[in-house]
Amino acid sequence: MTHDHDLVLRPTPAQTEAALNPPRGRNGGDLVVETLAGLGATTVFGLPGQHALGMFDALRRSDLRYIGLRVENNAGFAADAYGRITGEAAPLLLSTGPGALTSLAALQEAAAASAPVLAISSQIPTPGLGGGRHGYLHELPDQAASFRGVVKSVHTVRTQSQIPSAITAAWKSALTAPHGPVWVEIPQDVLTAETQVPVVTAADATPDELPPRPELTAVAADLLSRAERPAIIAGGGVVRADASGKLKALAEKLQAPVVTTFGGKGAFPWAHPLSLQSWLEDRHTTDFLEDADVLLVVGSGLGELSSNYYTFKPRGRVIQIEADLGKLEANHPALGIHADARLALQALLETVAPREDGTARERVRALLARVQERIDAQQLTLEQQVLASVRKALPADSPSFWDMTILAYWAWSAFDAKGPNHMHSAQGAGGLGYGFPAALGAAAADPTRPVLAVSGDGGALYSIAELATARQYDLNATWLIVDDGGYGILREYMTGAFGEATATELTRPDYTELAESFGVPGVTTTPETLEQDLAKALASPGPSVVVLPAMLRMFAPTHLG
Numbered sequence: 001m002t003h004d005h006d007l008v009l010r011p012t013p014a015q016t017e018a019a020l021n022p023p024r025g026r027n028g029g030d031l032v033v034e035t036l037a038g039l040g041a042t043t044v045f046g047l048p049g050q051h052a053l054g055m056f057d058a059l060r061r062s063d064l065r066y067i068g069l070r071v072e073n074n075a076g077f078a079a080d081a082y083g084r085i086t087g088e089a090a091p092l093l094l095s096t097g098p099g100a101l102t103s104l105a106a107l108q109e110a111a112a113a114s115a116p117v118l119a120i121s122s123q124i125p126t127p128g129l130g131g132g133r134h135g136y137l138h139e140l141p142d143q144a145a146s147f148r149g150v151v152k153s154v155h156t157v158r159t160q161s162q163i164p165s166a167i168t169a170a171w172k173s174a175l176t177a178p179h180g181p182v183w184v185e186i187p188q189d190v191l192t193a194e195t196q197v198p199v200v201t202a203a204d205a206t207p208d209e210l211p212p213r214p215e216l217t218a219v220a221a222d223l224l225s226r227a228e229r230p231a232i233i234a235g236g237g238v239v240r241a242d243a244s245g246k247l248k249a250l251a252e253k254l255q256a257p258v259v260t261t262f263g264g265k266g267a268f269p270w271a272h273p274l275s276l277q278s279w280l281e282d283r284h285t286t287d288f289l290e291d292a293d294v295l296l297v298v299g300s301g302l303g304e305l306s307s308n309y310y311t312f313k314p315r316g317r318v319i320q321i322e323a324d325l326g327k328l329e330a331n332h333p334a335l336g337i338h339a340d341a342r343l344a345l346q347a348l349l350e351t352v353a354p355r356e357d358g359t360a361r362e363r364v365r366a367l368l369a370r371v372q373e374r375i376d377a378q379q380l381t382l383e384q385q386v387l388a389s390v391r392k393a394l395p396a397d398s399p400s401f402w403d404m405t406i407l408a409y410w411a412w413s414a415f416d417a418k419g420p421n422h423m424h425s426a427q428g429a430g431g432l433g434y435g436f437p438a439a440l441g442a443a444a445a446d447p448t449r450p451v452l453a454v455s456g457d458g459g460a461l462y463s464i465a466e467l468a469t470a471r472q473y474d475l476n477a478t479w480l481i482v483d484d485g486g487y488g489i490l491r492e493y494m495t496g497a498f499g500e501a502t503a504t505e506l507t508r509p510d511y512t513e514l515a516e517s518f519g520v521p522g523v524t525t526t527p528e529t530l531e532q533d534l535a536k537a538l539a540s541p542g543p544s545v546v547v548l549p550a551m552l553r554m555f556a557p558t559h560l561g
Contacts, residue, residue: 221353478545
């Protein structure tokens with residue numbers, strides 16, 4: 001009788017030959033790149049540094065494609081986007097100390113957005129480890145401690161034989177729901193020393209599944225089947241689980257209106273008769289959701305932005321499906337179901353009873369009309385015109401990456417993503433500088449379609465160096481920079497709160513000429529010519545920059561009064 005624990009992977013003759021007679025000149029860095037290749041990686045991002053040179057030397061002996069950015073944080077954003085687009089763990093190679101620490105903001109965004117990033121950093125030589133002050137370049141008392149509160153898991157290596165297992169475990173961690181960034185550190189001497197460890201030929205890192213508990217989905221299905229006014233909030237977990245089709249089928253079976261969070265853009269068809277779109281920063285929408293007698297929340301923790309700044313107070317029963325255990329019932333009591341969104345939605349689809357509701361679609365139409373009436377009353381024609389021009393210029397199947405800027409805040413609520421996994425922003429952690437380097441990562445992931453980045457001039461200054469990266473690798477990304485001479489959203493916040501703004505005005509370059517100096521085509525446009533100029537740039541292969549000088553305003557908030 002054969003038991004599962006008796007089964008082992010048998011090496012092929014070629015693998016046996018490679019193990020018995022490894023090629024000369026391999027070092028610990030070769031074990032890193034061999035393991036990555038064995039796991040299925042094809043592209044790595046990063047920056048070289050003194051302690052990490054063993055890994056970068058090994059790259060030239062591998063088939064891995066390397067995309068080198070100019071700032072570690074930007075490399076992290078590029079890896080984040082690559083992971084979001086492909087669903088694969090995106091390797092990020094970093095050096096010790098300052099190089100590693102510079103990536104922290106990007107890794108925080110990846111953690112907040114559940115993007116699978118596999119960060120592999122060097123460490124000072126092993127004689128310097130242990131917390132003493134030896135005076136090595138880049139030395140930290142405990143480098144990994146800087147990452148434990150940010151990433152999903154930390155994996156330390158101290159010998160070459162530990163490298164394949166540590167990277168394999170990290171890869172599995174990154175891709176097990178909820179996805180997220182992970183951290184591996186390897187000392188310099190371990191990376192550079194010649195190795196006798198056999199060639200790594202394959203690795204098994206199949207992610208663990210996270211199915212729902214059947215007794216919980218049975219109760220949830222009963223509540224939804226008997227509900228009079230069910231509604232659904234769909235978050236980023238639906239997109240990451242590739243569950244938008246199951247969400248649509250469930251909503252139609254229940255006749256339940258659906259609103260998507262800003263992280264869940266595209267999880268539900270924008271123009272569907274049951275679509276409440278994404279107007280979460282709107283009191284009419286908040287009231288509608290509060291009135292639901294059963295509210296199904298899928299793949300969202302109902303955090304600050306998804307709850308209209310914590311003013312949302314549901315009156316009915318809440319069912320929350322969430323893969324991140326820390327988010328489960330973190331903000332509202334609920335029937336909490338710790339599960340991958342796809343598996344949980346499938347279980348509900350199989351067990352809910354169909355509902356007939358002749359009023360649901362009319363209630364959705366009435367709500368959207370009230371939302372539009374509120375926006376129209378604020379005389380924000382320019383902002384709506386600009387956003388509409390971007391939507392018309394961007395091909396329906398092209399992804400877009402938005403920095404923290406006023407136009408992005410509009411897009412969270414008012415932009416039709418045209419499909420799941422098409423619109424991404426830095427709203428997870430809320431840091432500046434995400435848009436353009438993330439677009440470069442997406443362009444590296446799929447060169448067959450143009451990618452759009454949107455930044456304000458303040459956020460653009462975080463990423464200017466990556467114009468060199470875009471040109472060096474001829475990445476198919478168009479960067480729209482809305483230039484209002486400062487940190488526009490902070491200017492607006494401060495003026496509203498204090499009567500005037502401080503520290504928000506910026507001296508800035510001529511972005512069009514700056515782009516041209518990198519060899520990247522640039523054009524300055526107007527609101528009237530934006531659609532034409534942006535469409536032309538997106539249709540042209542390679543990188544490009546479109547600059548729109550404009551002072552945009554936000555629509556009035558509804559959570560303050």
